[in-house]
Amino acid sequence: MALSASLIFMMEAVGNQAVMPAAFFYGAAAGPVALLVAIHDRTGIGDSVPGITLVGMFLFGGGVALLLGGYFDSLLITDKGGPSILRVGWIEEAAKFVPLLAVALTGQHLTKSAGVALGLSCATGFAIMESMSYAWKSINHDSAVGAGMVLFVRGLTTPFSHLAWTGLVCAVAFGVWQTMGRVVLTSAVTGTFAVAAILHSLNDGLLTLDVPGPVRLFFPVVAAVSYWLFHRATRDLTSAALPDPTPSRT
Incomplete structure (x- = not known):
């Protein structure tokens, strides 16, 4: 953040x-x-996943998610700042899950640890590119310093939003799929996706809808709940639980 601020100034x-x-x-x-x-x-x-795969999910998975999310946001969000903004969570969480589902359907990396790693990579790519787009939009109406403030605020919030929501869905979905050995839609998977989408929509609604000032104070509560759910879903993942990638010497 300091380097970003220094470049802007x-x-x-x-x-x-x-x-x-x-x-x-x-x-x-x-x-x-x-x-x-x-x-x-x-x-x-x-x-748990080869580095090149994580980089690919960051670059192309995040890009595909942004492509799908941007298209359907424009199609289905009919009143900017109105009630239709509450659809964003369902649109963008589904968009981020498409590249992850595509990988899961190949049967590769079908473990909980790999799924969370891939999900966080995709969400990070999506969040970074989305934040940059907001900064570009802001600079059209403000100075570069104003755009820097947008980046600062989003830099503090996106880790506890996009990353937490996608990570939560992947922790549950890939955990189920690891146990069952294949991709299958269960109540746990669909229920977790619904929770993530609702939290996402609440987050956007609190930021954009014309709600009383005290109601906006629930914004950090949504962020805290989002991260708590993600942390709870991944508390069984530890470094000791992963296989040692270093081949043994004989």
Whole structure:
């Protein structure tokens, strides 16, 4: 975040706008990547999937999710700032799950630890690109400093929103699929998806709907509940539970 702020202030001071994409990227990535590192330190899930697969899910899974989410948001959100904003959670959580479901249907990485790692990678790619788009939109109406504030706020909130929601769904879905050995729709999977979508919609509604000031105070409550549910769903994932990827020497 400090690097992002430094680039923005340098850009404002000398007018060098060539650094704008870098400033926006660092600002958008700081919070989600920090949470990824913390989760890996706790669970070791990054070792459950090849690095190239995680990078692919970050770049292309997140991009596909943004493509689908952006299209259906434009199609189904008919009144910006109105009640239809409550559809966003259902749209975007489904969009983020499409690339993950595509991988699961191949039968590869069908374990809970791998599913959470892939889900967090996809959600991180989605969150970073979405935050950058908000920053670009903001700079059309404000200075680069205003866009930096947008990135700062989203950097603090997206780890406890997009990452927590997708991670929760993947923890339950891939946990079920690991046990059953195949992709199957169960009440636990659909119920968890509904919870994530409702939390997502509540989050967006509290930010955009014309609600009384005290009601907006529930925004951090939604974030706290979202992360608590994710943490509870992944508390059985520990580094010790993962197989040692280093081959033994004989």
